[in-house]
Amino acid sequence: MQSYYVSTPIYYVNDEPHVGHAYTTIAADVLARYYRLAGRDVLFLTGVDEHGQKVEQAANERGITPAALADAVVDGYRSLWPSLEISNDDFIRTSEDRHKRAVSEIWRRLDAAGAIYKGFYEDLYCVPCETYWTATQLKDAGHADDKRCPDCGRPVQQVKEESYFFRLGNYQEALLEHIRNNPDFIGPESRRNEVLRFVEGGLRDLSVSRTTFTWGIPVPGDPAHVIYVWIDALTNYLTGAGFPDGDMRHWPCDVHLIGKDILRFHAVYWPCMLLAAGIPLPKRVYAHGWWTVEGEKMSKSKGNALRPDKLLEEFDADTIRYFLLREVPFGHDGDFSHAALKQRYNTELANDIGNLLNRSLSMLHKYQDGVLAAVDSEEAADRELVAAVEAMQRSVDDAMQRQAFHEALEHIQSVVRHGNRYVEDNAPWALFKQGNADRLATVLYHLVESLRLIVLQLVPFMPVKTAVMLAQIMNAEQQVNALLLSEHGGWGLLAAGHVCARPSPVFPRME
Ligand code: ME8
Numbered sequence: 176m177q178s179y180y181v182s183t184p185i186y187y188v189n190d191e192p193h194v195g196h197a198y199t200t201i202a203a204d205v206l207a208r209y210y211r212l213a214g215r216d217v218l219f220l221t222g223v224d225e226h227g228q229k230v231e232q233a234a235n236e237r238g239i240t241p242a243a244l245a246d247a248v249v250d251g252y253r254s255l256w257p258s259l260e261i262s263n264d265d266f267i268r269t270s271e272d273r274h275k276r277a278v279s280e281i282w283r284r285l286d287a288a289g290a291i292y293k294g295f296y297e298d299l300y301c302v303p304c305e306t307y308w309t310a311t312q313l314k315d316a317g318h319a320d321d322k323r324c325p326d327c328g329r330p331v332q333q334v335k336e337e338s339y340f341f342r343l344g345n346y347q348e349a350l351l352e353h354i355r356n357n358p359d360f361i362g363p364e365s366r367r368n369e370v371l372r373f374v375e376g377g378l379r380d381l382s383v384s385r386t387t388f389t390w391g392i393p394v395p396g397d398p399a400h401v402i403y404v405w406i407d408a409l410t411n412y413l414t415g416a417g418f419p420d421g422d423m424r425h426w427p428c429d430v431h432l433i434g435k436d437i438l439r440f441h442a443v444y445w446p447c448m449l450l451a452a453g454i455p456l457p458k459r460v461y462a463h464g465w466w467t468v469e470g471e472k473m474s475k476s477k478g479n480a481l482r483p484d485k486l487l488e489e490f491d492a493d494t495i496r497y498f499l500l501r502e503v504p505f506g507h508d509g510d511f512s513h514a515a516l517k518q519r520y521n522t523e524l525a526n527d528i529g530n531l532l533n534r535s536l537s538m539l540h541k542y543q544d545g546v547l548a549a550v551d552s553e554e555a556a557d558r559e560l561v562a563a564v565e566a567m568q569r570s571v572d573d574a575m576q577r578q579a580f581h582e583a584l585e586h587i588q589s590v591v592r593h594g595n596r597y598v599e600d601n602a603p604w605a606l607f608k609q610g611n612a613d614r615l616a617t618v619l620y621h622l623v624e625s626l627r628l629i630v631l632q633l634v635p636f637m638p639v640k641t642a643v644m645l646a647q648i649m650n651a652e653q654q655v656n657a658l659l660l661s662e663h664g665g666w667g668l669l670a671a672g673h674v675c676a677r678p679s680p681v682f683p684r685m686e
Pocket of ligand 1: 183184185186187188194195196198199224408409410411433434435436437464465466467473
């Protein structure tokens, strides 16, 4: 069976989850569910990043140990994900033994390849970003005088300590060649160009150990040093795949989903580490955009971070999932607003899909006692509807390969609109009045069968609502996780004589 491996970033345990974390994780979940539906052997990995100076500091501020802080925050993640219908196969904590083994092994391989040397680091460090900076980089960003991080704008620290270095520069040419030869390696295109420009600008060796704090994984053979948190964190993707002792059947990863803020780590440092260690590179790294909330940037100081558990008090998981992936093209920045969510819900879910299902099943009950009858002959309009459904299936598959969730949903919505037009054009109520039973049966069959296939495509996005919709269509409880496109995705699988349930509204209008 062909495998499919999708990962999210592992989230820092210095803070509670917010809508940005939920976004990446929901996107990864949709891919995982889609490829399970497509019959692939899926590994969907998420987890938490527990080490580093930032977490240690956050713990100190609260007067607890970093391990205690991690334990508390990890519970928040572990309980949040099921309530958003996240179906991860594994959850990694970087404090686990399996991960420490993987990181130590990666370090040994980098060392054995001659990619690591000991030196002295004397420059700047941003703790919130866990990122090294040079004075020149600060100057270029206009922050030389106030000593602020070019990425997040917060104060950087002067660091002066013995450190191990990774010979990043040695892999510059190999990385450039890889990016140029593999146009799909980094998405979207604009981010790929950004990385190309950055790498072409030259790669400096990277400091990969610290001696001034202890919360991390020690350097093998030199425990006064802890391994740089990004070397530690990136390796989680290998740990999850079973490195170093497992079968690694899911490696290389099909896609690392990340936010645009951590692109350089994933598209530069990570592939260089893998090149040095002689491990195949992930097939793709995709960086999505950032959300603002009601027009404002989320920030700790403003205390305006949108918490998914609060959101779930107002809206169900499927609605949140649908909105996040539909509202903004994946890869672009976007704004989360309650008004926009309600608007999308009312137009596309309540009106378009909800209405199509409701009116189709109502008419089936009114005119044929809920029973589907055999189709004798198809007219052009019927064939067009079938063709639209089949084209949607191909387009959705193509969009999913490119993580273009908004496109996939648009293809589905366009068939929903087609279905609603088909109802108007073929006016089953008129066919009933005219006593045209054959044509009426054909039209109702086409409606219900196209709905079944529309709902099937929506399963990865809305696993709860689709189960309810399919239960009405199939007149039986539906285990959406057991569905397969190869078995259930063909047109015409609903048999004559099949009885559908009476509809009840799945998407009641929001006020
Ligand atoms: O960076 N909009 O963890 P982190 C959208 N531990 N997504 C957002 C967002 C926003 N406003 N804010 C954050 C780390 N994110 C490292 C990762 S991976 C080996 C280590 C999302 O807790 C986005 O996915 O800071 C971003 O990349 C991630 O949260 C960063 O989470």
